[in-house]
Amino acid sequence: MTIKILLFFLMIGSHASAQELNLLKIRKEYSLAVKDESICENNLNLLRAKAKETTDRGYLAVYEMVFAKHMGNPFRKLGQFNKGKNLLETLIREEPSNVELRFIRWSVQTHAPSILNYSNDIKKDKSYIIDHLYSLQHRDVKEIIYKYIKGANSFSEDELKELMK
Numbered sequence: 001m002t003i004k005i006l007l008f009f010l011m012i013g014s015h016a017s018a019q020e021l022n023l024l025k026i027r028k029e030y031s032l033a034v035k036d037e038s039i040c041e042n043n044l045n046l047l048r049a050k051a052k053e054t055t056d057r058g059y060l061a062v063y064e065m066v067f068a069k070h071m072g073n074p075f076r077k078l079g080q081f082n083k084g085k086n087l088l089e090t091l092i093r094e095e096p097s098n099v100e101l102r103f104i105r106w107s108v109q110t111h112a113p114s115i116l117n118y119s120n121d122i123k124k125d126k127s128y129i130i131d132h133l134y135s136l137q138h139r140d141v142k143e144i145i146y147k148y149i150k151g152a153n154s155f156s157e158d159e160l161k162e163l164m165k
Contacts, residue, residue, distance in 0.1 A: 021050035026059050027144050030107075031151075033063060037070040054091055058101045061088035065108055078116075085118060099132045103145050110154055126154070133163050 026043050033040035044067050047060040064084030068077045088108070092101050106125035112118045129149070136142050146163055149155055155163070 019046065019050075021046060021056060023056060023059065024140055024144075026063075027141065030059070030062065030066075031148060033066050034069060040067050040070060054095050054098060055100050058088060058091050058098070058104050061085070061091065062104045062108060081116065097132075099129060099136055100141065100145070102128045102132075103149075107148065107152070110152060126159075130155075130159055130162050134165055 026047065029039050029043060033043060040063060044060070044063040047056065047063055051057045051060040061084045064087065065081050066084075068080035068084070071077045071080055085108075088101065088105055092098070092105060095101060102125045105121055106129060109119045109122045109125070129145075133142060133145060136145075146160075149163065150160060
């Protein structure tokens with residue numbers, strides 16, 4: 001009997017640890033997570049368990065902020081948002097040339113309610129993205145960012161062309 005119980009827990013543990021961090025999927029689902037609490041929570045839990053690299057942790061930060069949108073209590077919402085914001089700002093201070101982190105901050109600041117007073121870097125990040133998006137190594141990542149930016153209607157046609165150079 002105890003062997004069966006032990007095997008059961010070993011199987012559960014191996015299943016949980018077997019789930020790898022698929023950052024491409026997490027990137028693609030970022031915009032969906034704003035409206036879909038289940039996607040947001042699932043990716044947030046995975047990121048909390050597996051995010052090690054700077055960019056992974058950047059997505060952890062943004063999912064922390066997005067999760068605040070799905071909470072009811074305004075004080076808990078603010079605390080949750082600030083948790084993600086503080087992590088993101090720390091990561092950007094540590095790695096200011098990370099285009100993806102700058103994109104994440106731009107995307108949050110562009111859509112954050114004004115009451116949060118989190119919009120100081122929109123112009124600076126937008127300019128940085130325009131000047132450096134081309135330097136990203138992964139074509140899929142560039143396309144995800146470009147698609148998001150184009151849908152946000154915050155860049156002019158000339159700026160969008162500049163992004164695709």
